[in-house]
Amino acid sequence: MTNEAQDALGARTVARITWRLMPLLGLMYLIAYIDRQNISYAKLQMVGDLGLSEAVYGLGASLFFVAYFLFEVPANVILERVGARLWFARIMATWGLITILLGYTQNTAMFYVLRFLLGAAEAGFFPGVLFALTLWFPQAHRGRMVGWFMIASAVANAVGAAIGGALLDLDGLLGLRGWQWVFVATGIPAILLAAVVIFILPDGPQKARWLPEDEKRWLADTLAREQAGAGHTEHANPFKVLLDKRVQILALLYVAFPLAAYGLSYWLPTVVKGFGVSNTANGFINVLPWIAVGFALWWVPRHAARTGETTWHIVIPALVGATALVLSVVVPGNAIKFALLCVAAAGIFSGQPVFWSLPPTFLKGATAAAGIAAINSVGNLGGFVAQNVVPQIGQATGSTLAPMLFLAACLYVGAGMVFVAQAALRRRALAAESSDLTPLRR
Template identity: 75%
Template sequence: MSPAPPQVDARVAEATIRTVTLRLMPLLGLMYLIAYIDRQNISYAKLPMVGDLGLSESVYGLGASLFFLGYFLFEVPSNVILERVGARRWFARIMLTWGLITILLGFTQNTTMFYALRFLLGVAEAGFFPGVLFALTLWFPQSHRARMIGWFMIASALANAVGAAIGGALLDLDGTLGLKGWQWVFVATGLPALALAVIVLRILPDGPDQAPWLKPEGRDWLSRTLAAERESGGKVEHGNPFAALLDRRVWMLASVYIAFPLAAYGLSYWLPTVVRSFAVSNTLNGFINIIPWLITALALWWVPRRAARTGDQVWHVVVPGLVAALALVLSVVVPGSVLKFACLCVAAAGVFSAQPVFWSLPATFLKGASAAAGIAAINSVGNLGGFIAQNAVPFIRDQTGSNLAPMYFLAACLGLGASLMFWVLSALRRDAARRVAADAGAGLRVA
């Protein structure tokens, strides 16, 4: 069979990418929205929960951060299993278990139960975010991935917006049906995960070959394109996927990525404090918190599109990170709550919009199960930033007696991470060029 003319392939490609995007991304985005709300709901429930259970700030901080420890320990094995059993069954399992544990958090009785459930929530959710990143490599060519990751991560911004609004409203249900407001936060946010687990199990294909809504010519074009990319020079698939954990490129990316989750969870600490200074009700407080996440959603749409248009990857990761670090510093030095709030809006947009382009990079040098393990390793190490932030922030505040000092620490970490990101990404680009040249030379010698 002769290859299709370029203009035919272009039409098929455009139609196929559009179909996959419309069929896949809304579902994945909804899954992430629910996941992010279930991860963040503890920040909305904090104040009344701490008072009712008699938890100290340090006990709360450790319990909240144990999520990241469970996430860290089980993320790589979870992603390797996903690569073997398929996204449909594994995503449904993840959502079912995290929904059940979230509901159980609403009936927490003591410190030990709080610690255990937060750790188990991390175990349950481990592998979801990197699993989606890996699944996108099975559906989209490299040139489209950053934009798709941006669309996917918009759900995290919307989750912060929706979560802030419903978190405040649920707290105001205090006493309804005999449940306290903080209990409603956990029960009401856990139930959607259970419902969506059933939907995912029924309608999510494991890959293009199982998608009944793809036309044969579109499925053929996508299979050929993805296969050609997997076999392109410089990509590695280890015999044992866990060998990806020894790849120095994985650790280079993980070491600099840690600054971004650290700053993100710092934002979740400082933003409610600033908004609270507006002296409004819980419900109105939640609606004010929507503003920074709508701005973040816009940045997540614009930055990956601009990166794809210009072909530049490095600066579309580094610049947003540096802008966010500066905005964090300004948020504690400028006068007035409104200006502080505006700076935090910019910081949130910078922290999150740097990540779609970043997450398109591991699949440029890893493939198959090695890509699944490598992406999970980067994310699990990076998310230790959340563990660090949720312990360092209250510690620094207790030692200094200031709500401002922790933000200088977080801004410094983000500024350092973004600066080192320039060096790491430049080194990866040079390494990729060397490997492609070496593979081409080996091919010529064999010929």
């Protein structure tokens, strides 16, 4: 087969997989993100009804991330063994049920338990998708695919913002408070979609009935060549990847991004409420930052793939996001402050798809599943920090915008650590290359 024919086959294969796979994965993430973020709107009534302080609410919200941290690596190892179809359906059904139960929370202890169980139920979904993408797409396409996948988080925040405020205004319907409707109405779609996943999601390319045999061979050959030529690491015990310094550095670096993302997205409804708007208006105003995020998630990974450059496509968005957060505190006027928060949101999210193109360059198999999960689980502890520190800063200062300075500082540190991580990856790659050449020298 000529090079032109091979290129055409590859383009056709990637296009077919993209249109068959990504809409479903995106819809799954959209529902997951709505169920993860709905608490930011429920909070506006829930804290008063249950008598929760800001600190108690912050701890309860953040217990999600503790469970996520504890269960994410084992969940991803199980996914690699049992397949994406069954495991994703299990994840969605359990998190949907727990989300509905949150609507019937009676006290602080119940709130804490259900938030922890929600994190345990969802653990493995996001890193599971990242791992699944390594089985479906060659390296050159993964950053774009992660970008497309993460656009669902922007859509979810926009949809969640629009419906979150509206659901609060259903207060009293069928005897339920508005915050209860937020949980019940957003938990049901996850259970329904779990049944859909069981029937239509293939476990891998070789089991996809809609993928022709020549395209399956092209994909299998391409992925095999990439793994053979890139010095990928694979352990008999995948949990040994937790000792890999590259994984540890990437995990510490990644903390800054979920910390800033969750700190901003959970706190935005509270910031906008401080502008003196209604619940419904609050929801619709909060659609705007996620429109900006969606555009940035489309453009940045696309530009990175076209140029072949990764470092600055992570660093520059982080610096832009951090600077916008700082300016949102010091400039006057609610409209300008909110516009800067929109820019900050775009910067915080848009470098992440490029970041997630890094781990599959040196890991494979169950080790890749464990490594990706480890990075994501440690990074998501940033969400735990954000949910505790941000309310405390707001409470101590009496300002809804002062916490943005803390988020900005974390992003600046994260941007600097990108260079440390890239240097570590280059050193190990050179060492592996030198080791491969040693027999030839002899």
